[in-house]
Amino acid sequence: MSDRIDGDEYRVTDEEKAYFAEHGYVHLRGLLTDDEVHELEGTYDRFLRREIDVPGKDYCDMAGDYGRDPEDFSIINVMLPRRYYPAWQGNIYERRAASAARQLCGDGMAIDYDQILAKQPYKEDAVFAWHQDMAYWPDTPDTRTATFWLAIDDSTIANGCMRFVPATNREEALRPHTPQYGDRGESHALGTNLQDGDEPLPVPISRGDVTVHNERVMHGSGGNSTAGFRRAYVIAFRAEETVAIERQLGFTHSHNDSGDVLDQVGVEGQTR
Known part of the structure; x- marks a missing residue:
């Protein structure tokens, strides 16, 4: 086991903390062992086989769009697997x-949501448009976020690894975002466009590694041109107070909760 792991604890270096603060994301190697x-x-694959009801x-x-047959999905998305x-x-x-989130963002961080994202083989359209996560969420006083993206498979350029536009987290305003497939009632995904001067950087990572990004850095990913899945497991940590405010607003990150504002936030929030 890595000397950076001690039971539930993972040691984040000072250099990694500084990189996260400056660029809006960081690659942490070996968060989990094989x-x-x-x-x-x-359990992950049981979700993909629909043996666990969602x-x-x-x-x-x-x-x-939401009308696709599951057999034809390009990016299988499961929201809130820890609920189901x-x-x-x-x-x-x-x-x-949680240990790494505390070191990157400070005390008082809590799980806001979790998510499974699996790009099926030979799906060139398994693309995440450029976006900033804050475009999806309501405004809150404390926006601290550490979104962990765990590679279940080696994540490569060929199978659609994460890509970032470093330091866009330090821009004064979010980029304008629009729905990618019809409107928010037809599909969840939002996207924005690259601008002159943006320098996207692909970040291939190995199985057991994570990327961690904040709420404002632009990121996306390309399609999967390989014969295998590109499986990722996401956990987003946000300030405890922020999570409490979201829930008071009815924002649960689920499409299945009465009064949830998931499909209303985002387009309205694009000018933040």
């Missing part, structure tokens, strides 16, 4: 990511 990823993988639009395609499989709550990934 055995730890393997333990999560069995109702409504919390199981959807992030690369198309409670045994996953408190798993080693959650615990170790």
